[in-house]
Amino acid sequence: MKKGRLLVLAAALAGCALLAVSAASAGGSHRSVSDTLVFGTAADPVILDGPLVSDGESLRPINQIFEGLVGLKPGTTQVVPLLATSWQANKTGLQWTFKLRQGVLFQDGTPFNAAAVCFNFNRWYNFPGPLQNQGVSYYWNTVFGDFAHPAQGNPGPGQGLYKGCKPVGKYTVILSLNRPSSSFLGALSLTNFGMASPTALVKYKADAGTVDNNGVFHPAGTFGTQHPIGTGPYMLQSWTVGDKLVLVRNPHYWGTPAKLARIIFKPISDNAARLQALQTGEIQGYDLVDPADVPTIQKTSSLKLLSRPAFNIGYVGINQSYKPFDNVLVREALAYGLDRKSVVDSFYAGRGQVADQFLPTSLVGYATKGVPQYPYDPAKAKQLLQQAGLTLPVPVDFWYPTNVSRPYMPNPQQNAEAFGASLNNSGFKVTFHSAPWRPDYLSSVQAGKAEVFLLGWTGDFGDPADFLNIHFGAQGTEFGFNNPSLFSLLTKADEEPNLEKRAALYQQASVEVMKFLPVVPYVHSSPALAFQKNVDGYQPSPVSLEPFSTVYFGK
Amino acid sequence: MLRFVVRRLLLLVPILLGLSILVFLWIRLLPGSPAQALLGERATPQLIKQIRHEYHLDRPLYEQYWGYLTTIAHGDFGVSISSRRSVAWEFGQRFPATVELALAAMIFAIALGIPLGFLAAKRYGGWFDQVSLVGSLLGISIPIFFLGLVLKWIFAVKLGWLPSIGREDVLATRPHPTNLYVLDAIIRGDGGALWDAIKHLILPAVALGSIPLAIVARITRAAVLDVQNDDYVRTARAKGLAPRIVDTRHVLRNALLPVSTIIGLQTGLLLSGAILTETVFDWPGIGTWLEAAIFNRDYPVIQGGLLFVAVVFVLVNLLVDVSYAVINPRIRVS
Numbered sequence: 001m002k003k004g005r006l007l008v009l010a011a012a013l014a015g016c017a018l019l020a021v022s023a024a025s026a027g028g029s030h031r032s033v034s035d036t037l038v039f040g041t042a043a044d045p046v047i048l049d050g051p052l053v054s055d056g057e058s059l060r061p062i063n064q065i066f067e068g069l070v071g072l073k074p075g076t077t078q079v080v081p082l083l084a085t086s087w088q089a090n091k092t093g094l095q096w097t098f099k100l101r102q103g104v105l106f107q108d109g110t111p112f113n114a115a116a117v118c119f120n121f122n123r124w125y126n127f128p129g130p131l132q133n134q135g136v137s138y139y140w141n142t143v144f145g146d147f148a149h150p151a152q153g154n155p156g157p158g159q160g161l162y163k164g165c166k167p168v169g170k171y172t173v174i175l176s177l178n179r180p181s182s183s184f185l186g187a188l189s190l191t192n193f194g195m196a197s198p199t200a201l202v203k204y205k206a207d208a209g210t211v212d213n214n215g216v217f218h219p220a221g222t223f224g225t226q227h228p229i230g231t232g233p234y235m236l237q238s239w240t241v242g243d244k245l246v247l248v249r250n251p252h253y254w255g256t257p258a259k260l261a262r263i264i265f266k267p268i269s270d271n272a273a274r275l276q277a278l279q280t281g282e283i284q285g286y287d288l289v290d291p292a293d294v295p296t297i298q299k300t301s302s303l304k305l306l307s308r309p310a311f312n313i314g315y316v317g318i319n320q321s322y323k324p325f326d327n328v329l330v331r332e333a334l335a336y337g338l339d340r341k342s343v344v345d346s347f348y349a350g351r352g353q354v355a356d357q358f359l360p361t362s363l364v365g366y367a368t369k370g371v372p373q374y375p376y377d378p379a380k381a382k383q384l385l386q387q388a389g390l391t392l393p394v395p396v397d398f399w400y401p402t403n404v405s406r407p408y409m410p411n412p413q414q415n416a417e418a419f420g421a422s423l424n425n426s427g428f429k430v431t432f433h434s435a436p437w438r439p440d441y442l443s444s445v446q447a448g449k450a451e452v453f454l455l456g457w458t459g460d461f462g463d464p465a466d467f468l469n470i471h472f473g474a475q476g477t478e479f480g481f482n483n484p485s486l487f488s489l490l491t492k493a494d495e496e497p498n499l500e501k502r503a504a505l506y507q508q509a510s511v512e513v514m515k516f517l518p519v520v521p522y523v524h525s526s527p528a529l530a531f532q533k534n535v536d537g538y539q540p541s542p543v544s545l546e547p548f549s550t551v552y553f554g555k
Numbered sequence: 556m557l558r559f560v561v562r563r564l565l566l567l568v569p570i571l572l573g574l575s576i577l578v579f580l581w582i583r584l585l586p587g588s589p590a591q592a593l594l595g596e597r598a599t600p601q602l603i604k605q606i607r608h609e610y611h612l613d614r615p616l617y618e619q620y621w622g623y624l625t626t627i628a629h630g631d632f633g634v635s636i637s638s639r640r641s642v643a644w645e646f647g648q649r650f651p652a653t654v655e656l657a658l659a660a661m662i663f664a665i666a667l668g669i670p671l672g673f674l675a676a677k678r679y680g681g682w683f684d685q686v687s688l689v690g691s692l693l694g695i696s697i698p699i700f701f702l703g704l705v706l707k708w709i710f711a712v713k714l715g716w717l718p719s720i721g722r723e724d725v726l727a728t729r730p731h732p733t734n735l736y737v738l739d740a741i742i743r744g745d746g747g748a749l750w751d752a753i754k755h756l757i758l759p760a761v762a763l764g765s766i767p768l769a770i771v772a773r774i775t776r777a778a779v780l781d782v783q784n785d786d787y788v789r790t791a792r793a794k795g796l797a798p799r800i801v802d803t804r805h806v807l808r809n810a811l812l813p814v815s816t817i818i819g820l821q822t823g824l825l826l827s828g829a830i831l832t833e834t835v836f837d838w839p840g841i842g843t844w845l846e847a848a849i850f851n852r853d854y855p856v857i858q859g860g861l862l863f864v865a866v867v868f869v870l871v872n873l874l875v876d877v878s879y880a881v882i883n884p885r886i887r888v889s
Contacts, residue, residue, distance in 0.1 A: 038725050043847075046638055219639070241640070241648060242839035244725055266725050268837045269847070272704065276719045277837070279712045283725075 034553050035261040037535065040274040040286035044241055044267045049206060049224035050192040051124050052131065054138035056544055059191045061265055063545045064247055065107075066194025066230030069098055069117065070185065074539045074547070075309065077362060077462020079189055083112065083231065093180030093497040094163075100171040104254045106197035107235045114167030119198040121165040121175070128207060139192040139460070143184060180495040182502055186463030191545055200229035233258040233549035242267065247548075258549035259537065278303060278530055285531040285538070291349045291410045297530045304533050310353065310524035311360050311542035313467065314408030314456040316419065317519045321480030322397075322451040324390060331517040333384035334396075334452070335374035337426030340522040342376075343418045347411055348525055355521040357510045358467055362542055364499075365464035365506025372514050381426035393429035399445065399453035404437030407527040408456035416454055448477035456523075461543060464506040465494045472518055479518045486512055563873045570869060571862060575627070578861045579620050582854055623858065632862075633855030635848070642859035645844065650863070651734035652722060653840035656832070657825035659756045660764035665818060668768045672775025672814075673807065679780060687772060694769030703762040703835035710758060717758050720837035723751050759836040763829050767821040774817050778810035785809075812879065819875025823868045 045058035050066055053059060071082035084098040104112040124140050129151035131137055146160025157163075161184060163176035177184065187193070196206070205221025219225070228236055231254065234247035245265040249258045266283055268274045271290045277283045279300065289297065289305070297303045316338060324330045344352040356373060359366045385394055400416035409415055413434070420430040433450070435441040445453050459466050465473075473490045475482045489512060493505035514521075529540060536554035540546060604613075611619060626633065632642040675687040711719035722736050723729070729748055731739050737756070740748035782788060783806050791801045830842035837843075841864065848856035 036726060044638070238728070241638075241645075242652075243721070246728075264725055266721070268720055269843060270834045270837065273720055273835060273837045276704075276707050276712055280715065280719045282718060282720055 036264060037260050037262070037285065037548065037551055038264045038266055038283045039548075040268045040277055040283040041265050042267070042269060042288055045245065047219070047224035048228035048236065048239070049196075050194045051137055051140055052224065053192070057267075059545060061236070061245055061247060062194065062228070063191045064234040064263065064548055065228050065232045065236060066191065066196060067232050068188055068190070068194050070189045072189050072462060072541065072543065074550075075541060077186070077311070077459075077542055079185055079462065083195055087185070089497045093182070093495065094177050096175045096177070096185075097168075098173050098175065100173065101254065102171055104231050105252055106200070106231055107229045107250055107252070108197050108200050110197045110199040112195065112231055113170050114173045116195060116198050117173045118165040118167050119201070120195050121162070123201060123207065125162055130209070131207060139187075139190055143187040143190070146178075180497060182497050182499070183463040183465035183469070183494050186461045186466070190461050194230055197229040200227055233547070234263060237262075256549070259552040260548070263548045275530070278532070281532065284535050285529065287527070287529045287544070289528040289530050290405070291351070291528075294349050294528060302533050304531055306529045306531065306538060306540050307351065307526040308529065308540040308544060309362055309542040310526045311362065312408045312456060312458040312525060313355055313358055313360065313521050314454070314523040314525065315358070315519040315521045317445070317450070317453045317455050317479065318517065319448055319451055319453075319478065319480040320518070321448060324388060324394065325451065327388050328517065329384045329388040330390070330394070332374065333381040333388070333427065334423070335517060335520045336377045336384065337381035337423045337428055338419050338520055338522065339376040339422035343415050344523050346418065347414050348523065351528065352523045352525040355524050357514050358471070358519070358521050359464055359506070359510055360459070360524050360542070363459070363462065363464055363467070364503045365468070365493075365510055367507040367510040370511045372511075374520070376422060378422070378426040385427045392427045393424070394427060396423060396428045396430050397433055397451040398423070398430045399433045399435070399441070399450040401437040401441040401454065402434050406456055407458060407525050408523060409454060412454050446478050448480055459543060468506065468509055468513065469494055472513060481518055483516060486516060560873065560877065563876070567866065567869050571865060574865050575624070575858070575862060576620070578858055579623060580616070582852070582857050583616065627859075627862070632859035635856045636853045637851045642855050645856070646841070646860060646863050648734065649839055649841050649844050652838060653826060653829075653833075653842065655735050655737060656756065656759055656763060656829070656838055656840060657822060659760035660825055661767060661818065661822050663760050663764035664767035664771050664821070668771030669775050669814065672772040673779055675772065675776045676779035676783070687776070691769035691773050694765045697765065699762055699765065699829070700831040700835050702765055703759070703832055706758045706762055707835070718755050719758070722755050722838065723748070727751065759832050759838055762835070763825065763832040767825070770817055770821065771814060775810060775814050778813050779806055782806050782810045815878060816875060819871060819878070823871040826867050826871060
């Protein structure tokens with residue numbers, strides 16, 4: 001037995017020693033390395049090839065490695081020169097001439113010039129069949145749409161926006177379109193349309209691969225996994241899937257060099273784990289902060305919160321194929337019956353503003369006058385319903401999603417219940433209908449099964465077409481209406497090359513949407529990012545794509 | 556013995572076939588589609604239709620299953636729909652992480668569980684026994700994710716003694732030829748890397764090992780209580796053998812037989828991936844991989860991943876059966 005006791009004692013001593021050694025090396029976790037920033041992400045990127053992705057976690061590192069012809073002024077959606085120094089549309093709006101920046105090199109030493117620009121556009125336009133899949137090249141499909149050699153069912157030459165790219169001399173290119181569109185300039189600022197080194201695209205076989213029995217594309221090359229080469233301030237050093245992605249400063253960058261030598265993107269899928277890693281100092285920042293964690297971060301003196309400018313819209317959608325919602329008086333009654341202010345005040349942790357129209361305030365086309373207002377007014381709602389010849393209460397099938405938190409609706413159930421109560425006070429009788437966000441809810445709403453529903457949208461790029469035309473530019477099952485005058489107004493606005501006239505047309509469309517009420521917008525919210533207090537120079541972008549080249553450690 | 560092993564391995568074929576049918580049908584009974592999961596708000600009905608067509612999801616089920624079976628018969632487990640990487644490659648990347656964590660958790664559970672159970676039995680009814688009983692109850696009943704969060708909050712956030720996420724310091728740039736970080740560090744003779752890997756293992760291993768620890772301790776206690784009153788133990792004592800020799804040679808060795816069964820089963824379970832522990836500690840293993848795949852309706856990963864896991868589980872059980880023979884020669888005779 002004596003020996004047994006000795007064993008227990010030895011085990012206890014070993015335990016103490018272990019903790020003592022780990023305490024001695026505690027500096028390892030509470031560290032501050034001045035030349036490297038570790039940023040916690042929600043997931044791994046899919047592939048580091050802009051035109052082939054649509055998810056934010058892929059676009060984040062791509063945005064540091066690649067640059068497009070145009071960019072966005074930091075913190076705004078205003079289009080500014082990047083690899084193109086200026087541009088001009090011709091009178092018809094069908095030809096756009098871009099003057100290119102001179103003396104720029106890709107990270108592999110290949111010169112950036114007009115030929116390189118057209119090489120990239122030709123690559124996208126000539127994507128082989130598997131890469132034409134909307135799930136793969138979503139943004140080319142959405143913005144330009146057509147392919148030189150369309151796979152079955154895809155639009156061919158002349159059936160989309162893109163017509164061709166022509167180099168004129170070494171530093172000028174002309175992009176030709178099949179129809180006038182002004183939103184395409186904003187779309188060119190998308191990270192997806194960054195310029196890649198033609199040498200690297202060929203050398204590392206960016207488009208080579210096979211399709212398996214499941215119809216999934218297997219890339220054979222290594223461009224998007226090991227050799228993504230652009231002109232940006234950072235270059236890829238290594239990417240260990242599931243562990244980390246390391247970027248290092250591009251020493252030959254044409255612009256202001258990146259302030260930090262290294263950026264590490266560390267995937268941490270769990271929100272609570274990201275917060276704790278920030279608290280321990282293992283990471284120095286992360287986004288997609290859970291609103292429930294905001295008070296904890298605010299109370300911690302070593303941390304700080306930043307806000308992305310609101311670039312989203314939360315709305316109550318109305319499907320007009322269901323009677324009596326085809327009657328605008330009933331839709332107005334619904335708008336008056338929704339207590340939007342109290343929902344925004346109660347459930348957005350101070351990060352929401354009540355929306356009086358579909359476009360976010362920062363966007364061109366946001367209307368400052370003439371927008372019909374629908375303050376919470378139960379009496380007015382009842383009066384409108386009676387005016388429509390209905391017997392009160394009017395039944396409403398109100399849909400909301402479960403198992404989801406979006407920037408524009410952190411807790412859909414709370415929103416739905418509060419709206420339900422205010423509608424029940426306003427002459428309606430609400431029946432709730434909930435479904436899991438993925439996959440039932442969205443497919444039901446899009447298939448037109450939901451009468452009245454909660455939904456929202458976060459913008460992809462700084463253009464009103466990305467909000468208004470996408471939702472209300474054509475007849476669809478989701479909203480179930482046919483309004484040719486609204487459709488033609490939105491098409492006209494999209495095609496107008498003069499920016500001032502275009503803004504005026506979108507302002508007019510914004511007002512028309514609020515008169516027609518296909519949806520009742522209720523919130524624009526500002527998503528939060530969390531950082532260690534000494535991280536400076538990070539400028540949140542409304543479209544969630546921030547450059548890391550300006551980030552540094554202050555005191 | 557060889558015949559026994561071969562028979563068990565052959566049994567793997569119908570098991571895997573049955574499992575493949577079950578998994579195949581189960582994931583197709585789940586509502587939704589990969590397109591919906593991939594694109595969220597941006598998935599239009601036309602797009603969903605197109606993706607269903609391209610992934611052959613609009614074909615009859617038997618046709619889809621036959622296509623699936625023929626490809627896996629050629630050793631091709633497909634490509635993940637969401638990451639576009641080969642399922643077999645992803646499994647190879649992630650399985651070592653799960654193995655390392657499962658082994659660490661089992662070492663923790665065995666190293667503490669067997670002595671605790673043995674001492675509790677020797678002090679049957681005493682305070683040590685009572686305390687260990689309460690301890691095991693707590694070990695079994697505390698949810699792992701809660702224990703994990705508490706451990707992290709104390710040892711990582713408040714005390715700063717141990718890291719809270721991952722398998723090694725995020726700033727480290729070390730090669731990992733086997734992807735077993737502890738083994739890699741030993742092979743390289745890199746003491747710093749070894750300590751770094753162990754430091755990252757401690758909290759998740761303790762959290763994950765808490766349930767096996769409690770089970771091993773209780774089973775050891777019960778087995779020791781059972782064995783120590785057997786005739787041969789009394790005979791050994793009557794012959795005047797030293798108590799230590801009686802305990803180690805006669806009591807413990809016989810008591811270990813049921814314990815080894817439990818250890819084997821628990822190891823098999825842990826190797827299937829511990830979703831909660833892996834999520835809380837951001838451990839890049841099989842558990843988080845399968846969880847994300849189910850969430851994203853990533854059919855190839857769910858199908859391939861579960862088949863791999865089933866093979867591992869069956870092989871571990873086979874190893875347990877074989878190990879009986881080593882621990883208890885009487886089984887070999889029978």
